[in-house]
Amino acid sequence: MKLYLPKSFKMMMLLNHNHGALVRGIAASLAYIMTLIVTRRHVLAAELAGCFWTKNDFKLGARRSAWYARRSWLKLDVSQDDFFDPTEGMNDTQLDGLERFIIARKRHLEPIVYAADRAFVAARRLDNNSDPAQRIPNMTAFKAACDALLVHRGETLPSTLKPKKPRKGDFPIEDAKQALDDFVTLFPLDQLPWFFVSGTFLGLVREKGFLAHDYDIDLGVFEDEIDIRATCAAILASDRFVLKKYDYHKSSLFNTDTTSTNPDVPYILKIIHTSGIHIDLFIHYRDTRVTPAIHWHGSSLHRWENSAFEVVPYAFYDHTVLGPADADRYLTENYGDWRTPVTEFNCTTDTPNLVLVPHPIAVVIFLKRYVFNKAFDPAAANQLEAELRTNGFLVDGPDGALQFSGDLFAN
Template sequence: MTEYGRPSPRPDSTGAPASDWETCLKTGVALARAGRAHDALPHLRRARLIRPRHFDTLQALASAQLRAGLAEEADGTFGAILRIDPRHVDARHGRALAQNALGDRAAALATFRKLVAGEPNAWRSWQSIADITPDEEERVAAVDEAAEALERLCAGDRAAPELYAACVTALVAARRAEDAATFAQDRFGRFRSASAAHDKLAGALYRAGRFREAALQKASALASLPAADIPAAPRANPFGIATGNDALASFAAILEAAGIDYFLAAGTALGFHREGGPLAHDRDLDIGVIRRADGGPDLAGLIRAHPDLILDRGARPGDRYIPLHHQGAGIDLFAHDPQADQLVCGFSGTDGDVAWRFSAFQIRRRTFGKTSYPLLDPVERYLTESYGDGWRTPDHGFASAISSPALDGVSPWVRAFYALARAKSALMRGDRAKARALLAQSPVRLPGMDRILPKLARARPDKEEETRFR
């Protein structure tokens, strides 16, 4: 579920709102879609003054208020829509989001449940139930219902391209990866672009364990990516050091309160040991937990039940890798299994998928400024096993899922898949240098390179491009 209620970036100067309704609405909607909800509000408020009962205006204003962290105002605006049309689905959904943002999860769940009871195709509301319910049975059922609702909506020929992409994602989250792959293949021409279709098909095939096919589809996604979609220059990283520090401190306190032993892992361990905090260019936090012989601790249960944590919809109890979101930061939680004198972790239990094998370690706390965190000890041996002897030197393009010395039994097609997937993500951020470095690590000769390589050429000189950190 989108973390409505968490403030968007503060306003930039966008000028005074126009005097006509249409310009105000279009400007406000464009700013909100660009992630500038605060900037959108003056324009949308002006539009509402001109046409106070216009549904699209009220809906756009309420959504921007939610994204700006003004949940109480949003609740009032959604209420204004519902006074005009009590059955307005988007407004009912929005009101439930506002209730949850205001801390009333029980009321939000009641609103979502009532909505889907009468509107079974309200797939976003099914997904929101999955995001906030503390009950695992209801969560899984809601994930399944969302996928089925999207299948119904995509059964005809009139669905928007975005629905086909959402359906593939929902089917994968419902653990129906083969169905997702078939769906994407059968409706290939209905996605927003060929690149989008290849990309969604690649993800479904990967989750189905069809790694070679997944990598080939990912190569096609990158080869067919329109050059116009690639930013001309690198974009700023939305994951700031302050965001990472705050999210980590809060999540660590949640784990400690639950009595769960954890440690900083992977890039987060590297950042704190080498630089005293999260890596400036990182995009998530990495946390490790030692899994007991009985399968515990119940990490998914803890996350699901906590109102400030959002569990990935595809996650299930017992998974060895659990992605979540907290305070605007992504967190990757890895369960490490002791095996003789070693520790093993990875993305799944599928043969050939990403897995790492480390020597056995102790866990010791270290102080960083005013905060202390547990790290594997000796940490430098762990970092050498993870990143090689050169871990002390920042490496712009290194990716542990592709090139870590600790990789254990990983298919070359899986490594190729991640080289392509992360290169595509880097390109979409305008970071051509990182995309080149990632593709260079692929152990497989990739098809379509004659179409991929031109996209990796610099759009303009960038003196800082080669100095970014691992």
């Protein structure tokens, strides 16, 4: 049964809010009971309850709940969240429970969904690397799961082609303006030279203000121009902002001794204003090892690259802010046809400047995109296949069939 819940700013604000003990307790209790009923596994019920109670992560909890509802005997589809990673934050014991649940539901799932779910589990085990002695078996299992996913096409998932209803422009502009006012006061540009990026910069250039269909304020700062510890301390000391999360970008490359060769790299400060407006402050890195040079920022699974840019002043409401000097080049790299307004945008599937990250979960997301597009958008599938080949993720197997290469995950 399909019962899609429209995505809105109010929903995102509710899910990203830091909730008190009473709300968390109620949500955790309901999550435990419902998950135990639909999965019959205490380990999964306890893990989901912990998302609400311990982690206070209602966004992850809601997405995981929707994922269980869709795959359980309820068959309740409340979101078109086709690229959600159901294993986020899970340890190996929880992954065992999740895999048993997926296997038990196999005959009720579309083959491509079942294959992708198994691949996510294998990817998370490899990334956890909880037992280095098992890294090679985990790598073998991950490669097999990716190859099993590659044989599928997306014909059984017509809902992925269904156009979404235009979203109502419900971003509270006045609250966003107040959040920006307070951010300017807390971090003057002469002390922290932050700049507009992504959708917020698009709004500045195209709409001369915030986008009505946005969800947050996107800001950037170069990594050599920010003292992250001092910035976090200033946010924590403020009575106008809360530091929701401080996250890292990482990949999963290993030496032959099974130790990771990629230290965690700070990539984002997620900040909440008292009005409920969210501010994402992305740490930008200058990479001059390539020609031409690039600037990149990322998330735990994503990396967005732009041609190296300088920042210049722009007028925005009552403030002078900074943004990329070549606005057309920057926005074209980020959005393609940025002059045509859209009401829905997915940073995982709709960004031309998203590049492949050598992280197992990211690999599964890209492979899933590829097999979906084989049926629905052959041109996009061909382009994605070329990128996957060029970056060493896909190779031709002995029988001529396309296979996943795990060589990137070992030096």
